[in-house]
Amino acid sequence: MEYAVRGPIVTRAGEIEAELARGVTKDFAEVIRANIGDCHATGQQPLTFLRQVLALCVSPDLMVDPHFPSDAKDRAQRILNGCGGKSLGSYSDSAGVQIIRKDVADYISKRDGQSASFEDIFLSAGASDGIKTILKLLMTGKAGNERAGIMIPIPQYPLYTATIAEYNAYPVGYYLDEDNNWGLSIAELERSLAASSSKCIPRAIVIINPGNPTGQVLSRKNIEDIIKFAKKENLFILADEVYQHNVYAKDCEFFSFKKVLTEMGPEYKDMELASFMSTSKGYMGECGMRGGYFEVIGLDPKVRELLIKSISAKLCSPVTGQALLDVVVNPPKPGEPSHDRFIQEKESVLGQLFEKAALTSETYNSIEGIKCNTVQGAMYAFPRIFLPEKAIKAAEAEGKAPDFFYCSQLLEKTGICVVPGSGFGQVPGTYHFRSTILPPVPKLKEMMSLFRDFHINFMKEFN
Amino acid sequence: MEYAVRGPIVTRAGEIEAELARGVTKDFAEVIRANIGDCHATGQQPLTFLRQVLALCVSPDLMVDPHFPSDAKDRAQRILNGCGGKSLGSYSDSAGVQIIRKDVADYISKRDGQSASFEDIFLSAGASDGIKTILKLLMTGKAGNERAGIMIPIPQYPLYTATIAEYNAYPVGYYLDEDNNWGLSIAELERSLAASSSKCIPRAIVIINPGNPTGQVLSRKNIEDIIKFAKKENLFILADEVYQHNVYAKDCEFFSFKKVLTEMGPEYKDMELASFMSTSKGYMGECGMRGGYFEVIGLDPKVRELLIKSISAKLCSPVTGQALLDVVVNPPKPGEPSHDRFIQEKESVLGQLFEKAALTSETYNSIEGIKCNTVQGAMYAFPRIFLPEKAIKAAEAEGKAPDFFYCSQLLEKTGICVVPGSGFGQVPGTYHFRSTILPPVPKLKEMMSLFRDFHINFMKEFN
Numbered sequence: 001m002e003y004a005v006r007g008p009i010v011t012r013a014g015e016i017e018a019e020l021a022r023g024v025t026k027d028f029a030e031v032i033r034a035n036i037g038d039c040h041a042t043g044q045q046p047l048t049f050l051r052q053v054l055a056l057c058v059s060p061d062l063m064v065d066p067h068f069p070s071d072a073k074d075r076a077q078r079i080l081n082g083c084g085g086k087s088l089g090s091y092s093d094s095a096g097v098q099i100i101r102k103d104v105a106d107y108i109s110k111r112d113g114q115s116a117s118f119e120d121i122f123l124s125a126g127a128s129d130g131i132k133t134i135l136k137l138l139m140t141g142k143a144g145n146e147r148a149g150i151m152i153p154i155p156q157y158p159l160y161t162a163t164i165a166e167y168n169a170y171p172v173g174y175y176l177d178e179d180n181n182w183g184l185s186i187a188e189l190e191r192s193l194a195a196s197s198s199k200c201i202p203r204a205i206v207i208i209n210p211g212n213p214t215g216q217v218l219s220r221k222n223i224e225d226i227i228k229f230a231k232k233e234n235l236f237i238l239a240d241e242v243y244q245h246n247v248y249a250k251d252c253e254f255f256s257f258k259k260v261l262t263e264m265g266p267e268y269k270d271m272e273l274a275s276f277m278s279t280s281k282g283y284m285g286e287c288g289m290r291g292g293y294f295e296v297i298g299l300d301p302k303v304r305e306l307l308i309k310s311i312s313a314k315l316c317s318p319v320t321g322q323a324l325l326d327v328v329v330n331p332p333k334p335g336e337p338s339h340d341r342f343i344q345e346k347e348s349v350l351g352q353l354f355e356k357a358a359l360t361s362e363t364y365n366s367i368e369g370i371k372c373n374t375v376q377g378a379m380y381a382f383p384r385i386f387l388p389e390k391a392i393k394a395a396e397a398e399g400k401a402p403d404f405f406y407c408s409q410l411l412e413k414t415g416i417c418v419v420p421g422s423g424f425g426q427v428p429g430t431y432h433f434r435s436t437i438l439p440p441v442p443k444l445k446e447m448m449s450l451f452r453d454f455h456i457n458f459m460k461e462f463n
Numbered sequence: 464m465e466y467a468v469r470g471p472i473v474t475r476a477g478e479i480e481a482e483l484a485r486g487v488t489k490d491f492a493e494v495i496r497a498n499i500g501d502c503h504a505t506g507q508q509p510l511t512f513l514r515q516v517l518a519l520c521v522s523p524d525l526m527v528d529p530h531f532p533s534d535a536k537d538r539a540q541r542i543l544n545g546c547g548g549k550s551l552g553s554y555s556d557s558a559g560v561q562i563i564r565k566d567v568a569d570y571i572s573k574r575d576g577q578s579a580s581f582e583d584i585f586l587s588a589g590a591s592d593g594i595k596t597i598l599k600l601l602m603t604g605k606a607g608n609e610r611a612g613i614m615i616p617i618p619q620y621p622l623y624t625a626t627i628a629e630y631n632a633y634p635v636g637y638y639l640d641e642d643n644n645w646g647l648s649i650a651e652l653e654r655s656l657a658a659s660s661s662k663c664i665p666r667a668i669v670i671i672n673p674g675n676p677t678g679q680v681l682s683r684k685n686i687e688d689i690i691k692f693a694k695k696e697n698l699f700i701l702a703d704e705v706y707q708h709n710v711y712a713k714d715c716e717f718f719s720f721k722k723v724l725t726e727m728g729p730e731y732k733d734m735e736l737a738s739f740m741s742t743s744k745g746y747m748g749e750c751g752m753r754g755g756y757f758e759v760i761g762l763d764p765k766v767r768e769l770l771i772k773s774i775s776a777k778l779c780s781p782v783t784g785q786a787l788l789d790v791v792v793n794p795p796k797p798g799e800p801s802h803d804r805f806i807q808e809k810e811s812v813l814g815q816l817f818e819k820a821a822l823t824s825e826t827y828n829s830i831e832g833i834k835c836n837t838v839q840g841a842m843y844a845f846p847r848i849f850l851p852e853k854a855i856k857a858a859e860a861e862g863k864a865p866d867f868f869y870c871s872q873l874l875e876k877t878g879i880c881v882v883p884g885s886g887f888g889q890v891p892g893t894y895h896f897r898s899t900i901l902p903p904v905p906k907l908k909e910m911m912s913l914f915r916d917f918h919i920n921f922m923k924e925f926n
Contacts, residue, residue: 006557006775038554041547051522059518065528084504089749091501094469125588125753128777141631162776168604286552288782290588290753312469313625314591318781319751 009407010035013417028415032447034435035417037212037379039285042438044349049342050284050327053079057088057323071336079323088323092316094308096123096293100326104293107329111244112259116295122307123293123325125317127242127278130294132163134274137307138203138236139167149200151192151235153184155382155424155432157212170200175427178384181373182216186225193233204236205229207257210243210377213424213434215357217252217376223260227268236272237261242292245282245350248357249376258295272298279324281379283349291321291328353379356437356444363448369459379438382421385431385455391462403431409458414450472870473498476880491878495910497898498880500675500842502748505901507812512805513747513790516542520551520786534799542786551786555779557771559586559756563789567756570792574707575722579758585770586756586788588780590705590741593757595626597737600770601666601699602630612663614655614698616647618845618887618895620675633663638890641847644836645679649688656696667699668692670720673706673840676887676897678820680715680839686723694734700724702738705755708745708813711820712839721758735761742787744842746812754784754791816842819900819907826911832922842901845884848894848918854925866894872921877913 013031020026033042040046049072056062056076063073082099084090095101101118108116124130140148147170152160154173164171174192176182184207193202207226209218218226230237239257247254258275261268279291299307331346332339357375364372364383372383387402395405403420410416421432439447476494483489496505503509512535519525519539526536545562547553558564564581571579587593603611610633615623617636627634637655639645647670656665670689672681681689693700702720710717721738724731742754762770794809795802820838827835827846835846850865858868866883873879884895902910 006778036554038547039552040550041553043548046550046552055518055522055525058521059514062518062525065530067528083751084501085506087503087509087751089502089509089747089751090504091499091750125781126778132776159776166773166776284552287554288546288550288552288779290779290781310629313595313622313629315469315589316751316753318588318753318784320783321781 006036007419007423009404009411009417009419012408013411016411016415026415027413028450031411031415031417032439032443032450033417034439034447035419037281037436037438038287039281039379039438040287042436043440043443044285044438045345046286047284047342047345047349049332049338049345050286050324052338053327054320054324058320060086069337071332071338075327075330076323079326083319088319090319092123092319092322094311094314094316096121096317097319097322097326100322101293103326103330104295108256108258108295112256112262114259114262116258120295120297121293122296122311123291123317123322124276125290125292125321126280126287127240127276127292127294128159129290129317130274130276130292131159131238131240133307133311134238134294134296135160135163135169135204136167136310137303139169140201140203143168145199145201147200148204149196149202151189151202151205153206153208153211153214155213155421155426155434156206157208157240158423160206161425170196172196172200172202173425176211176214176216178373178427178430181376182211182214182382184218184222184226186229189226189229202233202235204238206238206240208240209257210246210254212240212243212378213380213382213419215373215375215378215380215382217247217249217254220253220255220260223255223257224264227257227261227264227271231268231271237274239273239275241275242278242281243378244277246353246379247377248354249374252376254377258297270298272296279321279328282328283346284324284328285349286324289321289324290318291325292317293325352441353437356439356441359441359444359448360435360437363452367452367455370455375437379436380434381437382424382432382434385433387431388459388462391458394462403433406431406458407433410451410454414454416447416451416454469499470882470886472867472874472880472882475871476874479874479878489878490876491913494874494878494880495902495906495913496880497902497910498882500744500899500901501750502744502842502901503750505899506903506906507748507901508808509749510747510805510808510812512795512801512808513749513787515801516790517783517787521783523549532800534795534801538790538793539786542789546782551782553782555586555782555785557774557777557779559584559780560782560785560789563785564756566789566793567758571719571721571758575719575725577722577725579721583758583760584756585759585774586754586780586785587739588753588755588784589743589750590703590739590755590757591622592753592780593737593739593755594622594701594703596770596774597701597757597759598623598626598632598667599630599773600766602632603664603666606631608662608664610663611667612659612665614652614665614668616669616671616674616677618676618884618889618897619669620671620703621886623669624888633659635659635663635665636888639674639677639679641836641890641893644839645674645677645845647681647685647689649692652689652692665696665698667701669701669703671703672720673709673717675703675706675841676843676845676882678836678838678841678843678845680710680712680717683716683718683723686718686720687727690720690724690727690731690734694731699735700737702736704738705741705744706841707740709816709842710840711817712837715839717840721760733761735759742784742791745791746809747787747791748812749787752784752787753781754788755780756788815904816900818904819902822904822907822911823898823900826915830915830918833918838900842899844898844900845887845895846898848896850894851922851925854921857925866896869894869921870896873914873917877917879910879914879917
């Protein structure tokens with residue numbers, strides 16, 4: 001079990017920070033962490049309204065404080081009314097506070113123009129918790145070629161391989177097409193399924209849209225084709241849609257799998273689908289709060305009962321994260337006192353991400369020996385590095401993967417911390433790294449400049 | 464997989480509440496929930512200082528508010544300084560914010576008079592999360608008689624049986640001695656281990672002290688004997704010590720397994736031990752915050768590495784819960800502005816629990832056909848009900864466990880919600896229920912009076 005975004009490069013980054021703090025002299029003054037989508041840690045400010053409502057929930061004495069706007073107070077009181085003893089300190093139902101589940105259902109209904117039921121909504125500690133819960137449900141509990149096969153993209157977010165390994169399932173990897181802006185081809189899905197048919201019982205397909213680490217946004221047509229494929233193969237769909245607010249490319253739009261599936265007509269209505277969402281991404285970036293939800297449709301009633309039992313042992317997800325989620329799905333409305341400020345802060349974060357997405361891929365593409373697809377959405381670039389044979393040999397001599405070797409040198413020489421592509425998976429013989437687009441614009445520009453110099457020197461050394 | 468404290472009786476209690484809200488007439492006006500240790504839901508007020516620090520962490524704008532005391536501000540700033548971007552919205556290290564882990568280590572050092580290292584401290588989403596993490600680590604991943612055997616008390620908290628089932632381990636149940644105030648006898652440990660030696664590979668022993676659902680507090684001598692037994696049998700010790708602040712009986716004192724083990728001398732120093740703590744219990748009762756920690760000592764470095772990998776996939780426990788935990792382990796000191804109020808509020812909660820512990824066991828014992836051990840600690844009574852043969856037959860006729868039948872009738876006739884003993888385990892042919900001691904004193908008195916009338920009528924009906 002490996003977890004690249006928390007792997008040895010990141011551990012080493014922490015050691016370097018400690019060395020710098022102790023006064024060790026280096027060619028750089030600080031580590032630039034572009035290894036994980038940790039928005040606030042890289043300088044993004046929390047949205048005022050989210051924090052006001054949460055502070056009021058934590059300390060209801062503040063309800064009399066005139067500095068807090070009335071709409072924040074109303075929302076906080078409404079959340080507290082849904083909690084046992086009107087306290088965030090009470091356990092919620094295992095599925096979450098009911099009023100918040102209802103607000104999530106309303107949010108989905110509005111987003112999709114399709115009704116959603118609160119009974120299908122389960123609040124979770126971030127999306128990771130929900131994804132693990134659903135994957136666990138799909139396991140056969142059997143070994144060998146009776147293991148559950150879970151189709152996952154390559155490259156993928158390491159939560160999937162880690163969880164699949166943990167539950168002794170079988171990862172059925174399908175490659176995203178780098179030459180087609182990380183698009184997803186049905187022929188490749190069919191190839192990968194056929195290639196592993198003797199090794200497992202295929203149960204589910206994972207789609208990350210917008211993509212992590214690839215940043216692609218699926219077209220509606222592509223989603224329709226995936227749904228048809230899943231129906232034909234009788235696969236449960238796990239739609240990781242945590243970046244649904246993070247779409248930057250002009251010709252791209254986010255469509256939820258639920259919306260598309262529902263609009264494809266009655267023939268598809270019995271399919272099983274879970275969609276995951278988080279408070280950690282989007283414009284919120286509230287990673288530490290561990291808020292999230294999943295919506296699950298089409299479940300057999302017996303499986304649903306098992307799901308409810310399985311979440312009972314955790315008692316409930318953090319109620320603070322639930323409260324925060326409520327504000328995300330039920331933001332200030334036009335005319336409410338906090339509306340304009342909320343929109344302004346939200347647009348400011350998303351506008352900066354838009355700018356940084358373009359800056360990142362353009363800069364990478366301007367460097368010889370690097371090729372980077374457009375960052376259409378999410379928070380990452382996944383550029384390909386064309387490594388010289390000599391560098392590959394040098395890496396092998398040290399017993400390291402070539403992209404790991406490259407990222408290690410980048411960290412040691414510049415303080416830039418990114419994650420080797422081998423932590424996400426890639427076509428054998430190709431090398432990548434994942435870099436977030438999160439540092440503030442001036443810092444990101446500095447990082448790109450440091451990176452360019454490093455890369456040129458690296459290529460010189462190994463060519 | 465069953466989870467009694469969230470089982471069918473509790474589901475039915477929710478339905479009854481909904482019926483009452485709809486205006487359905489019953490013999491009672493409300494459900495009294497004595498099924499789960501959910502302190503705030505039953506009326507306990509959060510401690511002012513805990514919530515002040517958390518509100519300041521959530522909304523640092525409040526640092527300029529003169530209503531907040533300076534020691535709350537100092538602690539909040541110190542916590543924020545330990546967070547990425549000084550925001551609770553950043554991921555922490557998987558093991559938790561380092562300064563908070565250091566404060567936990569100091570707390571343990573002071574509690575035990577024995578040094579503790581922050582590197583052995585892992586912050587978790589409540590104790591349940593930590594317990595699951597450690598149990599998972601102990602699994603062999605094998606089937607049949609090569610499964611990991613985990614010794615657990617009977618009765619026990621259902622998290623243990625649920626997790627053991629989830630990971631396909633083997634539960635080695637040892638009975639607590641009801642006639643000896645739920646004491647733990649080494650002869651019984653030896654008997655239970657011998658009885659399952661052909662069914663599993665024994666790996667660990669779970670001790671809940673103070674006990675849940677039994678409320679007993681182990682003597683130092685008893686703990687020493689358990690440690691000797693674990694050493695002889697080469698067992699990992701899981702010490703569930705979440706009720707360490709909840710000791711009521713005059714002749715009882717809490718000793719941590721870590722303290723006793725360390726004081727037993729160098730011969731024992733290489734033993735493997737994990738101790739679990741939570742912000743949900745004690746005087747805090749902050750269940751919804753999902754704060755907690757575990758300390759783990761004696762781990763093989765390779766196992767330790769595996770532990771760190773396994774927690775990485777969750778990214779981190781909720782940072783709000785971590786912040787709250789920091790205040791619990793580092794409360795106001797004498798002379799600080801909030802000290803006196805903090806102590807007064809803490810003592811008030813613990814004083815009421817002391818009173819309610821005595822009230823509960825005394826009342827149960829005053830009723831014919833009920834026998835209840837002294838509630839020495841924790842938050843529960845686990846009285847034995849001597850059911851008439853006719854009641855047992857009536858239950859069997861309905862396909863129900865006799866204690867489930869009894870608790871169902873109690874709920875339907877009085878609105879009192881407690882959990883049948885069969886959800887925790889009990890000696891076959893004996894019947895119990897678990898009832899919390901949490902309702903406020905007047906409500907608890909009302910509950911005991913309703914209970915007495917119900918029980919007398921039940922016995923009349925079935926005798």
